[in-house]
Amino acid sequence: MPDDAPNSWESRADAYSLYGFTDLPTIRDRGAVVLTHGEGPYIFDVHGRKYLDANSGLWNMVAGFDHAGLREAAQAQYDRFPGYHAFFGRMADVTVALSERLVEVSPFSRGRVFYTNSGSEANDTLVKMLWFLARAEGQPERRKILTRVNGYHGVTVVAASMTGKPYNGLFGLPLEGFLHLTCPHYWREGAGGESEAEFVARLARELEEVIAREGADTIAAFVAEPVMGAGGAIPPPEDYFRTIAPILKRHGIPLVADEVICGFGRTGEVWGSETYGFLPDAIIASKAMTAGYFPMGAVILGPELSDRLQAASEAVEEFPHGFTGSGHPVGSAIALKAIDVILNGGLLENVRRLTPRFEAGLADLAQHANIGEARSKGLMGALEAVADKATKTPFAPDLSVSERIANTCTDHGLICRPLGQSIVLCPPFIMSDAQMDEMFEKLGAALSAVFAEVA
Numbered sequence: 001m002p003d004d005a006p007n008s009w010e011s012r013a014d015a016y017s018l019y020g021f022t023d024l025p026t027i028r029d030r031g032a033v034v035l036t037h038g039e040g041p042y043i044f045d046v047h048g049r050k051y052l053d054a055n056s057g058l059w060n061m062v063a064g065f066d067h068a069g070l071r072e073a074a075q076a077q078y079d080r081f082p083g084y085h086a087f088f089g090r091m092a093d094v095t096v097a098l099s100e101r102l103v104e105v106s107p108f109s110r111g112r113v114f115y116t117n118s119g120s121e122a123n124d125t126l127v128k129m130l131w132f133l134a135r136a137e138g139q140p141e142r143r144k145i146l147t148r149v150n151g152y153h154g155v156t157v158v159a160a161s162m163t164g165k166p167y168n169g170l171f172g173l174p175l176e177g178f179l180h181l182t183c184p185h186y187w188r189e190g191a192g193g194e195s196e197a198e199f200v201a202r203l204a205r206e207l208e209e210v211i212a213r214e215g216a217d218t219i220a221a222f223v224a225e226p227v228m229g230a231g232g233a234i235p236p237p238e239d240y241f242r243t244i245a246p247i248l249k250r251h252g253i254p255l256v257a258d259e260v261i262c263g264f265g266r267t268g269e270v271w272g273s274e275t276y277g278f279l280p281d282a283i284i285a286s287k288a289m290t291a292g293y294f295p296m297g298a299v300i301l302g303p304e305l306s307d308r309l310q311a312a313s314e315a316v317e318e319f320p321h322g323f324t325g326s327g328h329p330v331g332s333a334i335a336l337k338a339i340d341v342i343l344n345g346g347l348l349e350n351v352r353r354l355t356p357r358f359e360a361g362l363a364d365l366a367q368h369a370n371i372g373e374a375r376s377k378g379l380m381g382a383l384e385a386v387a388d389k390a391t392k393t394p395f396a397p398d399l400s401v402s403e404r405i406a407n408t409c410t411d412h413g414l415i416c417r418p419l420g421q422s423i424v425l426c427p428p429f430i431m432s433d434a435q436m437d438e439m440f441e442k443l444g445a446a447l448s449a450v451f452a453e454v455a
C-alpha cells in the first residue's frame, strides 16, 4: 500500500512529477519508490528499505552506487574546473585526454569523438553527421536509416524513429526513411523447423532485398545494438553480425554499433562488437561510459568517417552542431576514471568471472514450467514467461505477468525490470557471488509465487 498521506514522499512525487516509461496504474496502487542513497549494488528508500538493484540503475551504474574513486574524480574536477563547453575551438584538458583514451580503447586504429549528454543525442548526432556528409559529398538522397524491430536507440525524434517499438506510433513516428528489419531473436522469430543458420540466412536475404528495393545509395547507415537491451536483452545468433557486415560493406553502407549498453564491458569484452567479431564504422557510447555518475554520450567515428566528416566540415568551415554540455570537464574526468576502474580495477574481470554463475542461475530458473527461454550474453540476460512452454504461447497481456513478478521482487528487496513478457537482469559489474545468489533466490521465489497465481 502506498503511503498516501499528503505530505508523504510518494504523494509529493505523484503531485509534482511526471514519470517516463512508468506503468501509471501500478504507481497508483503501489506508490513510487523514492530513494535516498546507495551502497555497492544496493539502493535505499525513504523508509529505510534496502533493495538489491539487479539492473544497475538503468544498465549504467556498473560500479555500484558509492564508488569512492568516481566520487573523488568528480570532486577533484569540480574543484579544478567545474564546467566548460567544447565550441569555438576551446575544450577542457580532461576532455582532450578522454577523446584520446576513447579512441585508444576503441577497435579503431584512429578516429575522433563527438560528445553529447545522452545516448539519444549521440544517435541524433550520428544521423546528422551522415546527412551532412551525404549532402557535402553530392549524395543528398542518401538519408535512410536501417535498424531492427525491438532495437532501442533512445527517445529524441530521430533516435525514437530508429527505435523499433510500437509505442512510437503514439507520437506519429517513425519519421519517413527509418526502416525496421526483423529482430534477430531466433527463439521467437525463427520459423517452424528453421535452423538457426537458416534463420540468419533469411535475415541476410531480407537485408539484401531491402537494399535492392530502396537503393543502396539512399541508405545512410545500418545501426544496431550488438545485444538488444531495452528490446528485452536479446543476443543475436553468433553468426548474425559476421553474416550481415560483409553485405553492408559490399553496398557501401556504414555499419554503426550502438554500444550504449554493451560498451565498456557488459558482454565480457570492452565492446559488444568485439564479442560478435565485427568491426563497425562508428560506435555510439553512453551509460557505463561514466558508470552512470554523469550524463554523457559520445559518437566515436572510425578512421574513414572521421576523415570524411573533417573534410566536409572544413569545406563549409564548421560542423554546425553541438550541445552546451558537450565534453563537460566533470563528465570527462568521471569517464576517464570509470574506464580506468572498469579496465584496470578488476570490473571487466569480474564480469567474466561472474558470467558462468549468471548463466547457471538463469538456466536453473528456466526449468520452471512457465519460463520459455533463458537468454544472456555476459552480464545481461532475460527470462521470458510463457503460458505454454511447448507452443511458446505468451500469457494474456492483461495478466501483467512480468509486472507482477517485478513488483513481488520489489516487495522482497530486489529490483528487476519487466520488459514485455520478460524479466531483464543486468547486474552491476561489482557484484559478489553472494549477491548474485541473493538475486536469483529472490527472483526464483517471486516466479513461483506469481506463476502459482496465474498458471
Ligand SMILES: *Cc1c(COP(=O)(O)O)cnc(C)c1O
Pocket: 117, 118, 119, 120, 121, 123, 152, 153, 154, 155, 225, 229, 230, 258, 259, 260, 261, 286, 287, 297
Ligand atoms: C539507453 C539507450 C540509448 C539512449 O540513451 P539515453 O541516454 O537514455 O538517451 C540509446 N541506445 C541504447 C542501446 C540504449 O540502451
